[in-house]
Amino acid sequence: MNFETKLLHGGISEDPYTGATSIPIYMASTFHQTKIGESKYEYSRSGNPTREAVESLIADLEGGTQGFAFASGSAAIDTVFSMFSAGDDFIVGNDVYGGTFRLIDTVLKRFGMTFSVVDTRDLAAVEAAIKPTTKAIYLETPTNPLLRVTDIQAVADLAHKHDLLSIIDNTFSSPYVQRPLELGVDIVLHSASKYLGGHSDVIAGVIVTKDDQLGEKIGYLQNAIGGILAPQESWLLQRGMKTLALRMRAHLANAQAVFNYLSDQPAVAKIYYPGDPENPDYEIAKKQMHHGFGAMISFELQPGLDPKKFVENLKIVTLAESLGALESLIEIPALMTHGAIPREIRLKNGIKDELIRLSIGVEDEQDLLADLDRGFKALQGSEKYAANTASHPEA
Numbered sequence: 001m002n003f004e005t006k007l008l009h010g011g012i013s014e015d016p017y018t019g020a021t022s023i024p025i026y027m028a029s030t031f032h033q034t035k036i037g038e039s040k041y042e043y044s045r046s047g048n049p050t051r052e053a054v055e056s057l058i059a060d061l062e063g064g065t066q067g068f069a070f071a072s073g074s075a076a077i078d079t080v081f082s083m084f085s086a087g088d089d090f091i092v093g094n095d096v097y098g099g100t101f102r103l104i105d106t107v108l109k110r111f112g113m114t115f116s117v118v119d120t121r122d123l124a125a126v127e128a129a130i131k132p133t134t135k136a137i138y139l140e141t142p143t144n145p146l147l148r149v150t151d152i153q154a155v156a157d158l159a160h161k162h163d164l165l166s167i168i169d170n171t172f173s174s175p176y177v178q179r180p181l182e183l184g185v186d187i188v189l190h191s192a193s194k195y196l197g198g199h200s201d202v203i204a205g206v207i208v209t210k211d212d213q214l215g216e217k218i219g220y221l222q223n224a225i226g227g228i229l230a231p232q233e234s235w236l237l238q239r240g241m242k243t244l245a246l247r248m249r250a251h252l253a254n255a256q257a258v259f260n261y262l263s264d265q266p267a268v269a270k271i272y273y274p275g276d277p278e279n280p281d282y283e284i285a286k287k288q289m290h291h292g293f294g295a296m297i298s299f300e301l302q303p304g305l306d307p308k309k310f311v312e313n314l315k316i317v318t319l320a321e322s323l324g325a326l327e328s329l330i331e332i333p334a335l336m337t338h339g340a341i342p343r344e345i346r347l348k349n350g351i352k353d354e355l356i357r358l359s360i361g362v363e364d365e366q367d368l369l370a371d372l373d374r375g376f377k378a379l380q381g382s383e384k385y386a387a388n389t390a391s392h393p394e395a
């Protein structure tokens with residue numbers, strides 16, 4: 001079955017009891033056990049038919065053995081790290097999602113895990129960071145907000161060579177664009193609140209494992225920790241996922257159009273998009289991303305131009321955090337998603353005050369470009385922006 005067919009017919013795609021083509025929402029906490037120890041379902045934390053449907057679907061889409069659904073992407077990430085113990089070390093990408101960094105820095109470190117933060121594009125640096133206690137390499141590609149691309153297969157090979165697990169947060173691409181398990185990665189996870197759900201109406205997370213042994217471990221922890229996705233949300237997520245390919249096609253085409261448009265704007269100093277042939281990561285992106293290069297684009301305005309003026313003058317593109325929604329979303333990392341990072345560290349990581357991040361939606365292309373035009377018009381004749389006086393929530 002091809003990917004687009006799997007979205008509709010993969011996993012458990014209809015109710016085995018009634019044949020309903022939409023899986024029912026099984027609002028049940030417990031199940032009648034006709035014979036002790038032989039029931040398919042016992043208690044909904046351990047297993048629920050609606051959740052199982054969406055779990056089997058994501059396993060199919062990522063090409064893994066088992067799928068697991070959680071109450072959020074963050075709960076999924078915490079469950080993955082719960083496979084490990086005090087004293088274990090991890091190599092982590094240097095611009096992982098802010099919430100992942102927070103989990104590592106303020107929670108997991110207290111439990112005695114240690115972390116080496118590395119630009120995972122630099123394979124020599126990754127290899128040099130491996131210690132006797134290192135257990136896994138954890139990364140995102142493309143990253144947030146600078147859309148840096150790591151060679152997935154190369155990292156997976158390196159991990160295997162050193163007997164480490166490789167774990168990838170695939171949120172920014174979705175399995176339509178990128179399937180890390182096919183490139184040798186052991187565990188892939190998502191914030192399904194983004195492209196998988198797609199409609200800005202559900203918070204969810206998923207994990208897919210490469211083999212049964214890892215699947216058993218994650219399944220055990222999912223039940224032991226209990227951060228499961230509820231039946232209503234499981235249904236909503238599965239419904240959203242059915243249109244993933246249709247949505248992604250529109251997202252990807254619009255992203256390419258927005259990139260072309262931004263390339264001609266004199267007010268734009270720099271564009272971050274893996275599909276830019278001048279981007280140093282372009283060849284790797286082309287090798288491992290399918291159909292397109294994702295629908296996230298970041299760009300810097302010329303030094304001194306006020307990004308607030310730009311984003312606040314848009315009428316269609318919505319000023320909001322998050323990404324992967326049908327509607328286009330825009331934000332200023334320095335003031336919003338990355339506002340908690342002290343300015344010096346932020347600048348050192350390449351996130352300038354003038355940086356704007358766009359999650360490109362599925363609106364009509366001409367309407368989108370006309371809206372961006374509104375933003376650029378608002379910048380004309382504007383006062384120079386005092387870049388370092390931005391009122392971002394420091395720390």
Ligand SMILES: *Cc1c(COP(=O)(O)O)cnc(C)c1O
Binds near residue numbers: 074
């Ligand atoms: C949003 C996000 C998360 C966290 O997911 P939640 O569903 O918000 O808990 C993790 N990783 C990435 C890349 C994200 O964008």
